[in-house]
Amino acid sequence: MKEINVLIVEDESIVAMELESYITKLGYTVVDSCANSEDAFSVVDEHSVHIIMMDIHIKGELNGVETAAAIKKKYPHIEIIFLTAHLDDYNVDRAIELNPAAYLSKPFNREELRVSLKIALHKIKNDTSMHSIHQHHIVLDHEFSYDPDNHTLYCCNELISLTKKENELLELFLNNKNNIVDFYTIENTIWPDKETNTNTIRTLVKRLRQKLKHKFIESVPSRGYTFMIDNKGSNT
Numbered sequence: 001m002k003e004i005n006v007l008i009v010e011d012e013s014i015v016a017m018e019l020e021s022y023i024t025k026l027g028y029t030v031v032d033s034c035a036n037s038e039d040a041f042s043v044v045d046e047h048s049v050h051i052i053m054m055d056i057h058i059k060g061e062l063n064g065v066e067t068a069a070a071i072k073k074k075y076p077h078i079e080i081i082f083l084t085a086h087l088d089d090y091n092v093d094r095a096i097e098l099n100p101a102a103y104l105s106k107p108f109n110r111e112e113l114r115v116s117l118k119i120a121l122h123k124i125k126n127d128t129s130m131h132s133i134h135q136h137h138i139v140l141d142h143e144f145s146y147d148p149d150n151h152t153l154y155c156c157n158e159l160i161s162l163t164k165k166e167n168e169l170l171e172l173f174l175n176n177k178n179n180i181v182d183f184y185t186i187e188n189t190i191w192p193d194k195e196t197n198t199n200t201i202r203t204l205v206k207r208l209r210q211k212l213k214h215k216f217i218e219s220v221p222s223r224g225y226t227f228m229i230d231n232k233g234s235n236t
Contacts, residue, residue: 036060173227
């Protein structure tokens with residue numbers, strides 16, 4: 001693999017060291033690790049950086065999303081992987097505009113980190129073409145597709161790990177794409193033999209949203225959700 005340089009922007013030193021150790025073991029080169037936007041700007045100006053692991057809630061004048069936006073404006077080829085312990089709507093909306101390679105929740109899962117880096121690498125190599133996707137896949141957009149036969153989700157041809165309930169929810173949304181799926185339907189499909197509540201549903205939706213990079217799923221206040229995809233994008 002051609003040397004791929006990664007910059008870590010994380011103000012928790014223990015997390016930064018853990019990231020650096022694992023990223024290095026995967027064969028990537030960590031050019032630096034810094035804790036604020038000013039240092040991040042200096043690193044990208046002085047080094048060839050391909051991927052940035054960006055904590056959304058870094059300390060300083062600019063947060064991670066604002067820092068990433070400034071960097072992408074100057075260096076649009078750099079791919080961003082956002083790290084966060086929690087996501088608020090304001091920063092999610094701003095982050096989506098940057099089309100990041102992935103979002104990772106802290107504490108991060110090493111397998112999800114590995115896949116996220118591979119997705120970023122595919123984007124760097126302009127290898128996000130959907131031509132290699134089998135004809136029976138449901139194409140959600142230029143990045144995501146779903147294999148209904150094997151119940152598997154892909155992003156840039158990389159398998160995205162879903163829990164059983166996340167997969168059931170995604171299939172429910174796909175079967176009702178562009179239509180409202182109400183809370184009652186979700187509850188009785190995902191938990192047919194167990195009483196649940198809207199908080200449990202929202203938690204499941206939040207997890208699936210994150211794996212879909214906060215695309216497709218739109219909230220319908222007091223009713224449920226819609227899963228919006230272009231009908232022309234489906235191969236089924």
